[in-house]
Amino acid sequence: MTAIKDTTMGKNPNLTLTGPDLAALLCSRVCHDIISPVGAINNGLELLDEGGADADAMDLIRTSALNASVRLKFARLAFGASGSAGASIDTGEAEKAAKDFASVEKKTEVTWNGPRVIIAKNRVKLLLNLFLIAYGAIPRGGSIEVVLENPEYDAAFKLICKGRMMRVPPKLVELLSGTLEEAVDAHTIQPYYTVLLADEAGMEIEVNSTSEEIVFSAKMVAA
Numbered sequence: 001m002t003a004i005k006d007t008t009m010g011k012n013p014n015l016t017l018t019g020p021d022l023a024a025l026l027c028s029r030v031c032h033d034i035i036s037p038v039g040a041i042n043n044g045l046e047l048l049d050e051g052g053a054d055a056d057a058m059d060l061i062r063t064s065a066l067n068a069s070v071r072l073k074f075a076r077l078a079f080g081a082s083g084s085a086g087a088s089i090d091t092g093e094a095e096k097a098a099k100d101f102a103s104v105e106k107k108t109e110v111t112w113n114g115p116r117v118i119i120a121k122n123r124v125k126l127l128l129n130l131f132l133i134a135y136g137a138i139p140r141g142g143s144i145e146v147v148l149e150n151p152e153y154d155a156a157f158k159l160i161c162k163g164r165m166m167r168v169p170p171k172l173v174e175l176l177s178g179t180l181e182e183a184v185d186a187h188t189i190q191p192y193y194t195v196l197l198a199d200e201a202g203m204e205i206e207v208n209s210t211s212e213e214i215v216f217s218a219k220m221v222a223a
Contacts, residue, residue, distance in 0.1 A: 004168065004173055004176055004177055004206065004207040004208075004209075005176060005177070005204065005206040005207070006176045006177075006195070006198070006205055012195055012196075014174070014179070014180050014192075014195070015192070015195065017184060022189075022193070025184065025185065025186050026079050026193060028189070029079075029186050029187075029189050029190055030075045030079060032186060033071050033075065034071055036067075037064040037065070037067035038064070038068055040060055040061075040063075040064035041060075041061050041064045041068070044058070044061035044064065045057075045061065047060070066104065067104050070101055070103075070104050071104075073097055074097045074098075074100070074128070077089065077094060077097050077124065077125070077128055078129055078132065079125070079193070087121050088118045088119055088120055089118065089119065089120075089124040089125075090116065090117075090118050091114070091115070091116055091117055091118075091124060091151060093124075094127055094128055095116075095146075098110055098131045099112070101135070102135065105141075108141045108142055108143065108144060108163070109143045109144070111143070111145045111146065112146045112148075113145065113147050114146070114147060114148025114149065115148065115151065117151055117152050119151050119152055119155070120201070122197055122200050123151065123155055123203070125197050126197040126198055126203065126218060127146075127148075129190065129193060129194040129197060130157060130159050130194060130216050130218060131146065131159060132190055133169060133172060133190070133191060133194060134161045134216050135161075136169060137161050137216075138161050138162070138163030138164070138165075138214075140163055140164040140165050141164075142161060142163020142166075143161065143162050144160070144161045145158075145159070145160040145161075146158075147159075147160070154219075155218075155220055156217065156218070156219040158215060159215070159216045160213055160214075160215050161213065161214050161216070162212065162213045162214075166209070166213075166214050168209055168214060169191055171184075171192070172191040172194070172207065173207075175191060175192060176195065176207070202220060202221050203218045203219060204218065204220075204221050205217070206218075206219075
């Protein structure tokens with residue numbers, strides 16, 4: 001078994017981005033996720049304008065519109081403010097966002113175990129960003145089990161993913177246990193933001209991997 005955890009004491013020294021740089025990179029990440037389905041919608045409309053196969057064009061438009069809508073709703077919860085400062089979020093919204101996100105590509109089964117409660121938004125955002133990391137860790141698809149334990153108080157989150165060609169994102173490893181080898185960019189901002197959210201929420205991220213599964217977890221840091 002390989003275990004990786006945040007070995008820093010106090011604030012992670014790798015979290016050095018300024019507010020404007022963080023905002024710019026997160027915006028680039030969201031735009032990257034949305035541009036493909038939006039471009040496909042445009043392609044479908046062009047097919048209609050050219051008198052192409054109406055059924056195929058409409059199917060492309062419907063599928064791409066759903067993809068874009070799901071990704072935007074997920075991004076709103078995972079990256080956006082989702083309310084005023086200090087606002088809380090229903091974990092049921094996070095569950096729906098995660099399951100809808102996975103259902104679009106139809107390659108990963110998501111199960112969700114834990115109480116439906118209203119908790120601090122940083123905890124929900126951390127949970128959803130851990131979900132994105134877990135989803136990316138099984139690029140060929142598989143299963144993700146999300147477990148919430150005592151989310152209102154001494155919270156602990158666990159995401160167990162199984163699938164073919166599993167991999168722990170290298171940038172997450174660098175952020176948790178070492179020094180960044182390269183500067184964070186739009187492609188690697190998401191794990192950076194995840195570690196930042198954990199730091200802000202007073203939680204510690206740990207990764208345990210075997211040949212059968214990868215477990216991403218976050219728990220409250222002992223006082």
